[in-house]
Amino acid sequence: MSTSFAAAGTWLITPPRAGRFDSALRACPDVALLDLEDSVRAESKDAAREAALAYLTARDQDGGVVTGLRINSPGTMYGLKDLAAIADSSMCDAVVLVPKVESARDIDLVSQALDAERRRLSLWALIETPRAILQLDAVLATPRLQGVVFGAADYAAATGCGTNTKALWWARSALAAGAAAAGIPAIDSPYFELNDTDGLRADAENARVLGYAGKGAVHPDQLPVIREAFRPTATEVAEARAIVAAADEAGGDMTRAGGHMVGPPLVAAARALLARTARTPQPSTPQEAADE
Template identity: 90%
Template structure:
């Protein structure tokens, strides 16, 4: 895979219908996932699975955009068919997002089904139920897990809460903190109000503040707002440069920068921010992706 998850802040989830994948790629997100779960009716799942795998295995995987699938839950017949089809395919260097993960065993089972051919598949867990949040320590300790995604809609449906910032704060915070402790990235849930750009911006900024590495999108038009929310602004970059310069001059001792005391944790955070900035240089404007 040519793109690092450390700089993958935009995840576009799209139905596996004709033309939609090419359209998604033209929008230049960091990750494109073909959705075999919620986007596909039961009677269409076999055809959708076949089409998605054919597309993913035929395309050049070195185009700078990570690609993959959101499969159906392994606890369903459709999920079992997804795993069997992937295992029998030549798919490699791809993301596999596993929904409804509630235990380490869920990831272990998927790993056992897909890892026999050593094709460098990146397994991610979709955390979207109260039970999953309460079992985070065990889920996040799974060695094969490479990242987590928060599913706000299903979590809200399961708890009866709303999908606003206040209602989801505890679950989002717990997942971000748990992922950080496990040393893996967390991606926030998509924002589903397609015409509410201001709401998307606030929601993405809240996710970045909580420590999420990126955010899902359900339409290409959401990508620029998300990308901007997760890119350090000029003031943050300037402050980070000042902290690093002051620390280097002080030889690692406690020092001052812009009127603030600076110690090792702040220096480490500043260096990490500058590293992220180097990996998220502003891209050229992508070709407009049609909503087909």
């Protein structure tokens, strides 16, 4: 599968352990990554790297789920070993998520080391430090960067703030706005409470409101809730269709739709929502919706 995809929906990162990645793929996230960073102890990193690359280079990349790796930070010994191993491998058409990105140079280094353009590797930056947020303009202007992911846990640890929505609102907003200005998608951090479905739903809906294209998950059971949160509601779709119809009838002039004045920005937003809906599978029956 080509990595030049519309990165909307769900991302799932899993340790490179036997059986775990196959389980992740069966859950059908939009993107599934093998993790070489936080989920692997130092003494196990060499074996994990070897196993992950063997799996990804042997797997058919046209299976419907975009796959790849979260490497270690390029500024560490483990990150450099990751880059060398990937460069020596045949891995292509995959996502490479780069953690602890704080400058454009971080992405440039990875791109050059991996010959990313030739291999069709999609480079994404994990933005998870205060310095990264303050350097967003430079990071997001990097030509080889194809998207960003917010890392709430590391950001909260670095700043001493909480991990609730209120504490992270500014950083999440800044990243979503910066990514939109750069014309690349942003994926929100996972929600770490596995047994709090209501909290996950609210957090995912907040991410969507902020402009994120999708959200990470820490367990396959979270995927249906995230999909639902990012799927436009029937009411939103109906309103968007009414706005587009009114705008078309008015020939581009300001007009009214549903009791609101409608101008070009609202029309553009409505068209974007309808386009996103067309790309997103919709439950065809109430039972299918309930089963999700």
